[in-house]
Amino acid sequence: AQSVSQHNHHVILSEAASLELGCNYSYGGTVNLFWYVQYPGQHLQLLLKYFSGDPLVKGIKGFEAEFIKSKFSFNLRKPSVQWSDTAEYFCAVSSGGSYIPTFGRGTSLIVHP
Amino acid sequence: DSGVTQTPKHLITATGQRVTLRCSPRSGDLSVYWYQQSLDQGLQFLIQYYNGEERAKGNILERFSAQQFPDLHSELNLSSLELGDSALYFCASSGGQAPQETQYFGPGTRLLVL
Numbered sequence: 056a057q058s059v060s061q062h063n064h065h066v067i068l069s070e071a072a073s074l075e076l077g078c079n080y081s082y083g084g085t086v087n088l089f090w091y092v093q094y095p096g097q098h099l100q101l102l103l104k105y106f107s108g109d110p111l112v113k114g115i116k117g118f119e120a121e122f123i124k125s126k127f128s129f130n131l132r133k134p135s136v137q138w139s140d141t142a143e144y145f146c147a148v149s150s151g152g153s154y155i156p157t158f159g160r161g162t163s164l165i166v167h168p
Numbered sequence: 169d170s171g172v173t174q175t176p177k178h179l180i181t182a183t184g185q186r187v188t189l190r191c192s193p194r195s196g197d198l199s200v201y202w203y204q205q206s207l208d209q210g211l212q213f214l215i216q217y218y219n220g221e222e223r224a225k226g227n228i229l230e231r232f233s234a235q236q237f238p239d240l241h242s243e244l245n246l247s248s249l250e251l252g253d254s255a256l257y258f259c260a261s262s263g264g265q266a267p268q269e270t271q272y273f274g275p276g277t278r279l280l281v282l
Contacts, residue, residue: 087267098170099258099273106268145211154267155201155224158211 057082059148061159068136069167076131076162078120078146088129089147089156090120099145105129116140138168171195172274174259180280186247189277193240193261199223200242201262201271202234206255217242218265249281 058081068074080086090102103114110122120131129146143163147156171194181187193200202214204227213226217236228234231249236242246253256278260271 091273098172098275099260100170101270101272104268104270149267152267153224154265154269155213155216155226156271157213158203160210 057148057150057157059146059157059159061144061146061162063162064160065163065165067165067167070138071135072166074131074133074136074140074164076144076146076164078129078131078159079127080129080146080148080150080157081127082148082150083127084151087149087154087156088120088122089149090114090118090129090131091145091147091158093143093145093161095142102131102144136164136166138166140164141166170272170274172259172261172272174257174274174277176277177275178278178280180282181249182282183249183251185249185281186245187249187279189244189246189257189259189279191242191244191259191261191274193242193259194272197261197263197272198240199262199265199269200236200240201260202228202242202244203258203260204255205258205276209255211258214244216265223265246279251281254279254281 062077088105091099146159149156173192198219214228216224234244256276259274262269
């Protein structure tokens with residue numbers, strides 16, 4: 056069964072700092088990769104997704120993620136965070152032809168103004 | 169606003185009781201997914217319906233059941249509730265069921281079992 060690891064459970068940054076959140080998965084075949092964000096009191100929404108092609112994916116709100124197949128990783132990055140980026144971030148992976156994603160446990164990001 | 173609606177927003181009930189959670193997908197979406205989010209288990213997939221038919225099952229307990237109606241709204245029924253069923257229950261919808269499809273999540277129903 057697919058498993059997804061998000062190593063950083065809590066991250067605290069100051070505004071303008073750079074962000075990188077780790078995501079690793081276990082399945083070695085074809086994967087579909089997602090990052091979702093959940094702002095306080097709101098629903099999960101898609102930040103970006105990767106299915107094929109350029110392994111560097113650009114998403115909304117200045118986020119990007121890089122798929123590194125050899126490392127089974129799909130890390131999320133943002134060069135300069137804002138207070139409004141305070142949220143819970145979830146990595147999700149579907150694989151083997153399945154369209155049901157497995158979610159990581161989430162990373163709570165707090166950005167101090 | 170994702171276009172997915174869930175009711176009720178909050179639910180407080182007692183052990184042994186039965187509750188029904190409701191989800192209305194985005195207009196035109198045929199697939200509905202149910203997830204449970206708890207502190208110890210994270211976000212767990214429960215079940216998926218596509219155009220009225222069950223298509224995929226995840227970690228759903230036998231005490232839980234779901235259905236999707238002709239108007240495509242879905243209900244998740246939780247019975248013989250236990251303290252451990254306290255969680256946030258999310259519904260999501262997508263147009264079809266291809267791996268590339270984005271799932272759009274509702275605001276969730278927070279269930280507290282006392």
